Amino acid sequence: MIMASAVLRRGATSSVFSGAVSRMLLIAVALVASPRRLGVTAAGAEMRTSSPDPNWHVVVSVASLLPAAVCTPSTAGSNSTVLNVVHRHGPCSPLQSRSRGGAPPHIELLYHDQARVDSIHRKIRAVSTVLDQTERAVKGVSLPAQRGISLGTGNYVVSVGLGTPARDMTVIFDTGSDLSWVQCTPCSDCYEQKDPLFDPARSKTYSVVTCVAPECQGLDSHSCSRDKKCRYEVVYGDQSQTDGDLARDTLTLGTPSDTLPGFVFGCGDKDTGLFGKTDGLVGLGREKVSLSSQAAAKFGAGFSYCLPSSPSGVGYLTLGRSAPGNARFTAMATRRDTPSFYYVNLVAVKVGGRAVRISPVVFASAGTVIDSGTVITRLPPRAYAALRTAFARSMGRYRYKKAPALSILDTCYDFTGHTTVQIPSLALVFAGGTTVELDFSGVLYVAKASQACLAFAPNGDGTDVGILGNTQQKTLAVVYDVANQKIGFGANGCS
Numbered sequence: 001m002i003m004a005s006a007v008l009r010r011g012a013t014s015s016v017f018s019g020a021v022s023r024m025l026l027i028a029v030a031l032v033a034s035p036r037r038l039g040v041t042a043a044g045a046e047m048r049t050s051s052p053d054p055n056w057h058v059v060v061s062v063a064s065l066l067p068a069a070v071c072t073p074s075t076a077g078s079n080s081t082v083l084n085v086v087h088r089h090g091p092c093s094p095l096q097s098r099s100r101g102g103a104p105p106h107i108e109l110l111y112h113d114q115a116r117v118d119s120i121h122r123k124i125r126a127v128s129t130v131l132d133q134t135e136r137a138v139k140g141v142s143l144p145a146q147r148g149i150s151l152g153t154g155n156y157v158v159s160v161g162l163g164t165p166a167r168d169m170t171v172i173f174d175t176g177s178d179l180s181w182v183q184c185t186p187c188s189d190c191y192e193q194k195d196p197l198f199d200p201a202r203s204k205t206y207s208v209v210t211c212v213a214p215e216c217q218g219l220d221s222h223s224c225s226r227d228k229k230c231r232y233e234v235v236y237g238d239q240s241q242t243d244g245d246l247a248r249d250t251l252t253l254g255t256p257s258d259t260l261p262g263f264v265f266g267c268g269d270k271d272t273g274l275f276g277k278t279d280g281l282v283g284l285g286r287e288k289v290s291l292s293s294q295a296a297a298k299f300g301a302g303f304s305y306c307l308p309s310s311p312s313g314v315g316y317l318t319l320g321r322s323a324p325g326n327a328r329f330t331a332m333a334t335r336r337d338t339p340s341f342y343y344v345n346l347v348a349v350k351v352g353g354r355a356v357r358i359s360p361v362v363f364a365s366a367g368t369v370i371d372s373g374t375v376i377t378r379l380p381p382r383a384y385a386a387l388r389t390a391f392a393r394s395m396g397r398y399r400y401k402k403a404p405a406l407s408i409l410d411t412c413y414d415f416t417g418h419t420t421v422q423i424p425s426l427a428l429v430f431a432g433g434t435t436v437e438l439d440f441s442g443v444l445y446v447a448k449a450s451q452a453c454l455a456f457a458p459n460g461d462g463t464d465v466g467i468l469g470n471t472q473q474k475t476l477a478v479v480y481d482v483a484n485q486k487i488g489f490g491a492n493g494c495s
Contacts (some may be wrong), residue, residue, distance in 0.1 A: 009377035020418065024139045056353040056425040057394070058440050066446065067310035085158040085173055087429070088276055090311035094170050095194055095277045106447045109155075110407035112274065113375040113469075116154075120176065120341075120369065121235065121464045154373035156470075157278055158317065161252030162265075163203030169279040173317065175480075178287035178340055179219065179234060180281035181242050181266030194277040200247065200267060208267075215264050216246055218288055232266045240273020242266060242280075246249040251291075253319065259319035260298065264289055284372075284480075285304060285340040292482065295319050301483035305372070307474045309441035315494045323479040327488035331429035333367065334485075341369045342480060344487055345431035346466060349383065351390040352424035359384045366459070369467040370487060376408065376445065376466040377456050377469040386459035391454055408446055409453035414451045428472070436489045439475040 047363045071092035087093035089103035103109070154174040160183060162169050169182050176482075183190045185197040200206040209215050209230045216222050216230035223231045232247040244267045251263035268280065276280075282305060284292045292303050300321035308315045333343035345367040349356045366380045379387065388411050395413065400421070403412035415421045423444065427437040445455040477493030 005062055016146040017043055031167060031481050034419045042212075057422045060421050060423070060440055065449070067312040070311070071314060084138075084314070085305075085317050086314065087311045088155055088157045088172070088278065092271065092312065093274070094159065095157065097154055100490075109375070110409070114408055116176075116374055117378055117459075117467060120371070120374070120467060121459075124341075124465055133199060140337075154281075155375070156372065158282060160282065162198060163200075163249050166250070166252040167198060167203075168195070169198065170277075172275065172278050172281040172429075173284070173372065174281060175342065175370075176340075176374075177281060177283035178285035178290040179232065179266055180263075180280070180282045180291055181232075181234070181244065181268050181291075183271055184244060184267040184269055187269045187271070189272065190268070191271055191273065191275055192277065193279050193280050198267070198279070200249075203249055206247060206249045209248060209264065213246075215289060219246070234266070240275060240397050241271065242268040242273075243270040244268035247398060257303070258415065260295055263291075263294055285364045286342065286482070287340050288339075292319065292480070296482070302481045303477070304479040304488075306477045307470055308494050309439055309474050313495065321481055321483055323481065323488055324477045324490040324493065327477060327479050327490035328434045328436075329479070329481065329486040330432050330434040331481075332485045335367060341371070342487065344370055344468065346428060346468070347403075347431055348429035349379075349387050350425075350427040350429065350435070351387065352394050353427075354388045354390075355429070356383075356390045358383045362462070363466065366463060366466050368468055370468040370473075372470055372473075374467045374469040375471055377472045378459050378464075378467040379456055380462045380464075381458045381460075381467060382462060383466075384456060387456060388454065391424065391426070398422050401450045401451070406445070406447055406451055406453050408457040409455070410457075412451050412453035414450045415452055428468075434489065438472055441474045442472040442476075445471060461493040 067090075069091055071086075071090070084092065084094075086094075090096070154172045155177070156173045157170050158173045159168055159170050161167065171180070171182065182198045183193060185199050187197055192196065197324050211222075211224035211228050211230050213230060216232075219230075219232055219233075221233045223233070225245075226232050231243065232246045233241070233243045235241045246264065247267040248262045248264055250266075251260040252258065253260070266280075283290045287293065292301075296302075299319040302321040303317060303319050304323060305314040305317040330344055333345050335341075335343055346363050347360050348363075349358065357455075362380050362382050392411055398421075400418075401414040401416075403414040406412055423440065425437060426443045427435050429435050443455060444452045446452045459466065475492065475494055477488075477490035479488035479490065481488060
């Protein structure tokens with residue numbers, strides 16, 4: 001159980017589903033050879049699994065390859081305030097009840113996932129370029145103006161209260177973004193959302209931020225209106241955009257006692273793009289304007305979450321520094337080019353209990369970002385090629401029929417006709433020896449029974465940053481201890 005001052009429950013995975021498919025996967029993990037539990041180990045810690053064995057594999061009973069069509073309540077307990085945090089295309093999402101049709105096709109979702117990855121890479125390159133230009137500016141070279149570019153939109157939502165009296169708002173939850181915002185009335189150009197627009201005139205605690213305020217000056221992109229209001233602008237990698245007034249109001253995270261008075265956010269009046277029916281976005285990046293940074297004084301500098309194995313399940317998000325007792329930590333890596341992202345040092349990958357032969361230099365030269373909004377983990381090309389070869393070799397002993405590639409996923413299998421399937425275990429090793437074994441749901445991206453793919457993809461260039469996506473984070477308690485600059489992983493955080 002995770003202890004904290006404010007907890008947001010999350011029902012989510014990035015695997016999506018189609019109601020048209022009747023067969024489902026009941027992920028009942030049994031063990032073959034010597035029994036073991038998926039877990040997390042650290043250097044010097046006693047492993048709660050059997051000794052490394054190249055024949056390690058997981059047996060999965062196949063009743064269906066897709067999650068349930070109904071929402072499954074969370075079984076994880078907490079003595080803190082609980083809010084729903086769910087996948088926006090899942091049955092637990094408040095957006096689904098009034099939206100037409102099911103989740104977008106997998107091809108479309110993976111296309112947008114690649115757009116987000118591309119935007120992360122562009123942002124890092126852009127900031128690196130600015131830093132280089134800054135160094136030249138010291139020598140007398142002028143700098144060009146920079147426009148704020150953020151990531152593609154995410155795929156999890158959380159319900160929070162905004163204003164006095166509080167209005168429930170369903171917003172995208174994203175560790176890769178900083179500024180939180182909602183659509184406000186009057187709005188000159190807003191996309192269609194499920195709930196009524198937020199009306200600042202109906203909140204007793206709403207106020208605008210002036211142009212000279214430090215919160216305004218700290219934004220990536222801002223301007224000043226004629227009446228001295230701070231105007232923000234965020235352009236996302238998928239060309240979605242939000243513009244509006246920077247404002248302050250009371251944010252409620254469940255009960256009236258879990259509030260953040262004077263919370264700084266964007267009150268959007270010109271918003272377009274792929275935000276679905278959501279009311280806006282909540283950012284948990286590392287900049288001062290993010291929710292986690294603004295909440296640090298009250299709840300502690302950090303947060304943690306767990307993503308369930310299925311979109312029909314419920315996980316959680318906790319504001320504060322508390323962590324489960326079984327969490328094992330690795331140091332946050334720091335980079336001057338993108339201080340907003342959370343970096344970790346991935347050093348190795350294991351398949352079936354054996355380390356894949358990848359030079360540590362391959363990971364070190366690129367670096368790795370952990371991100372809640374990216375679906376599929378991206379590895380440097382050489383690392384991915386070695387992983388794919390090792391995984392395919394291990395899967396070869398089971399002689400499953402190969403399936404066509406699915407967008408960016410090129411190693412796929414057809415499980416049609418099988419009562420059970422077997423896959424090798426897969427683990428990620430981080431600096432300091434912290435080893436994280438992935439849940440079955442974090443190894444394969446299952447589009448349908450006849451197309452289950454290795455949930456990893458290569459970057460286009462070996463220097464592009466690697467990204468630990470949310471598929472690989474399923475069922476793990478992921479702890480962002482910002483105060484102590486470390487990230488932890490706890491096994492069995494949720495189901």
